[in-house]
Amino acid sequence: MTNDFPTPDAPSPLDRCAANLRVLYDAIVGHQRATGRLPMWLSDLFPRYLDDASVLSCPAAGKNGSANIHDPKMPCNYDYQFAPLPLHRSLKWEQLRTMGTLIPVVRCWHHAESERAILNISYDGGTYRSSGTWERDVEEIKRQLKDASQPMPHLKIPVELKIAWWLLERV
Numbered sequence: 001m002t003n004d005f006p007t008p009d010a011p012s013p014l015d016r017c018a019a020n021l022r023v024l025y026d027a028i029v030g031h032q033r034a035t036g037r038l039p040m041w042l043s044d045l046f047p048r049y050l051d052d053a054s055v056l057s058c059p060a061a062g063k064n065g066s067a068n069i070h071d072p073k074m075p076c077n078y079d080y081q082f083a084p085l086p087l088h089r090s091l092k093w094e095q096l097r098t099m100g101t102l103i104p105v106v107r108c109w110h111h112a113e114s115e116r117a118i119l120n121i122s123y124d125g126g127t128y129r130s131s132g133t134w135e136r137d138v139e140e141i142k143r144q145l146k147d148a149s150q151p152m153p154h155l156k157i158p159v160e161l162k163i164a165w166w167l168l169e170r171v
């Protein structure tokens, strides 16, 4: 953990990216509280829930970072998992049901300096590193999240998922 998160005097790009993920997460929570649903795109958060559009760009991506890949409205180089894209929104709801709140909500692919190159923030608001295929790293993710302080408030769980989990526990 200490190797992955160095603490020099000036925040590293990774630290600043983690701070961006935190801000994005809080904005998503704000959107969900106000509308009852998750945004379709991260740009939907601006400006009502997110007042600084620069947060949509990872500091490590550089000026020629892969802007506008995952968001049709604004430059954004974060991979929002609940966007209406293949292997995103509908799959994530299914993974939330089957794998729980450790699933990533926003991912950053711009930190290629280690094996676990991807920085993620979970449905519960915890940050962790993983490989591109985080589903293979579940035990490692659990270890990282156990050590992390979980911020409040969290994203709400849809009631139909709570019912599904409740039923599973009673089988």
Ligand SMILES: [Zn+2]
Binding pocket: 017, 018, 058, 059, 060, 061, 108, 109, 110, 111, 119
């Ligand atoms: Zn980043």
